[in-house]
Amino acid sequence: MSVFDGLRFRMVSSPIHRLDPRAKFFFVCVMFVIAVLFNQLLPLIVLFLIQMPLVFVAGVQREWIRSLRGALFLAVMIFVINFVFAYLSPGGIQGIEPPVDTLPEYLMLFENSFALTLRFVVLIESFSVFFLTTSPDHLGLALEQSHVPYEFCFAFTTAVRFVPVLAEEAQTIMDAQKARGLELERGNFIKRIRNYIPILIPLIVNAIRRSLELAETMESRAWGATEKRTNLYVLRLKKPDYVLVMMSILMLVLAVYVRLFLPVPPLVVILQI
Amino acid sequence: MAVIETKGLTYTYPSGKKRTLEDVSITIEKGEFVVLTGPSGCGKTTLCRCFNGLVPHFYGGKLEGDISVTGLRVSEHSIHELARHVGLVFQNPENQLFALFVEKDVAFGLENLGVPRDEIRKRVDWALQTTGIENLRERAPHELSGGQQQRVAIACVLAMQPDVMVLDEPTSFLDPSGAQKIFEVISELNKEMGITVVLVEHRLDLASRYSNHVLVMNEGRVVLDGEPREVFNSETARLIGVGVPKATRLSQVLEESGVDLGRVPVTSGEASHILKEVLRRD
Ligand SMILES: Nc1ncnc2c1ncn2[C@@H]1O[C@H](COP(=O)(O)OP(=O)(O)OP(=O)(O)O)[C@@H](O)[C@H]1O
Numbered sequence A: 001m002s003v004f005d006g007l008r009f010r011m012v013s014s015p016i017h018r019l020d021p022r023a024k025f026f027f028v029c030v031m032f033v034i035a036v037l038f039n040q041l042l043p044l045i046v047l048f049l050i051q052m053p054l055v056f057v058a059g060v061q062r063e064w065i066r067s068l069r070g071a072l073f074l075a076v077m078i079f080v081i082n083f084v085f086a087y088l089s090p091g092g093i094q095g096i097e098p099p100v101d102t103l104p105e106y107l108m109l110f111e112n113s114f115a116l117t118l119r120f121v122v123l124i125e126s127f128s129v130f131f132l133t134t135s136p137d138h139l140g141l142a143l144e145q146s147h148v149p150y151e152f153c154f155a156f157t158t159a160v161r162f163v164p165v166l167a168e169e170a171q172t173i174m175d176a177q178k179a180r181g182l183e184l185e186r187g188n189f190i191k192r193i194r195n196y197i198p199i200l201i202p203l204i205v206n207a208i209r210r211s212l213e214l215a216e217t218m219e220s221r222a223w224g225a226t227e228k229r230t231n232l233y234v235l236r237l238k239k240p241d242y243v244l245v246m247m248s249i250l251m252l253v254l255a256v257y258v259r260l261f262l263p264v265p266p267l268v269v270i271l272q273i
Numbered sequence B: 001m002a003v004i005e006t007k008g009l010t011y012t013y014p015s016g017k018k019r020t021l022e023d024v025s026i027t028i029e030k031g032e033f034v035v036l037t038g039p040s041g042c043g044k045t046t047l048c049r050c051f052n053g054l055v056p057h058f059y060g061g062k063l064e065g066d067i068s069v070t071g072l073r074v075s076e077h078s079i080h081e082l083a084r085h086v087g088l089v090f091q092n093p094e095n096q097l098f099a100l101f102v103e104k105d106v107a108f109g110l111e112n113l114g115v116p117r118d119e120i121r122k123r124v125d126w127a128l129q130t131t132g133i134e135n136l137r138e139r140a141p142h143e144l145s146g147g148q149q150q151r152v153a154i155a156c157v158l159a160m161q162p163d164v165m166v167l168d169e170p171t172s173f174l175d176p177s178g179a180q181k182i183f184e185v186i187s188e189l190n191k192e193m194g195i196t197v198v199l200v201e202h203r204l205d206l207a208s209r210y211s212n213h214v215l216v217m218n219e220g221r222v223v224l225d226g227e228p229r230e231v232f233n234s235e236t237a238r239l240i241g242v243g244v245p246k247a248t249r250l251s252q253v254l255e256e257s258g259v260d261l262g263r264v265p266v267t268s269g270e271a272s273h274i275l276k277e278v279l280r281r282d
């Protein structure tokens, strides 16, 4: 079941988990905007560090590191591509007189590419903080209360509900087919993909049957009886949520101010390398 | 007062060539505990689907004859209107729970009906309490055993306070002790709250003790309709291959070998009682 472990939300409770998903989402959006505003290394490092306390308070370090590791390959690609292209046409980068040939110029180039990579990492970071600390149930509720059509919210929470069930089913089918002599790890790449067909077909057939039964149950419980559906739970913004929103707004204002009126020098210049 | 009444009910699935239900005419009275049984594929599930309008509204196909449930003609009312009066519990408990928490699932029907929040809260608590699963309220469905899941499914239906509860082989995925618990819960709803129960079941040994009306179907027709004692003891039931309760079967075998018990037992308790009497008499 290891493949699907990452998809299964673990019920933990922390001050971060208890925040309203809407407030957290606003925070993530602000982080996103600020990250896009800057392409210098210093503010992006600040942005990266600002979110660390959230990760630790929520106690999701391990999952968080895992998601960053997942983004490693893309990050490296971004770095390499930026570095190579900036080397080929370095025009516009502060402190570089083409062609790139002195050590300070190489450092500058390095810093520039690194900053763009860090921007990507910051985006990944803030989204993973959001998804690692928001229960799917809360998220579904937040969607509902943000006037997203109920059908969509229902589909979302139901999908999450059935992930462990389908994972278990996939495992059972895999074991059954292996017992009949199916060898999954044999052959070349194409062959290996083909090996999975005897697992996918029963899995899909079962899923369709399951969805029919679900539909029948939903109908039997008055699905679509009224336009005005009520809800057992409501999300209300509480004090910590307002604090988070205020802080986000403050950061956004500050960032816009810095961007417009304060030139941010490259780290290489500040450290006088 | 008849809660469910059908007259000459005949139905064919859109993809089917054969009639699945043929000329079904039954009457179920308020407060009855009906056991519906018959060989696999005889149309029990299809008949249950007629009770809340899944047939024909969800499945399509051709429905002839007349069926009314709590005075509403099924062909003229939508499934969600009928859902207020008839609750269906299905065979596979896993596919009847789709929320991330038990409590939320139990609230689902009421939310759909637009019941105010305070009222939902009250009824959910009541339904959880009545089915004895208050302690599970914040658990995720995949953490529950089959028996627990099925009790949640019953609570989901119960929260909507139906007049009739239809359960289609609710225990076929469960072990005997889980099944026993489910039957007890159902029987209590029937006795304490006067909810009419229609239970589809193969394991008649366990179920028949609670029932006071048995229907036996075969190839789309209702072939036996009456008191449990009378139905189980009939020749037809044995020929069709209905799982006649062992106690009843025992009395039949005894009778064949010349021992007349005088009465026909349905449960093992009854059988031992009657046997004791007979032994004392001799
Ligand atoms: N959705 C459907 N479409 C077409 N035919 C169906 C459908 N569902 C059931 N049938 C057919 O109708 C007949 C009766 O099926 P039904 O499920 O009502 O039997 P059942 O008595 O509930 O059997 P079981 O004891 O196995 O649950 C069967 O021959 C079956 O093939």
Ligand SMILES: [Mg+2]
Residues within 6 Å of the ligand: B044, B045, B046, B168
């Ligand atoms: Mg059936």
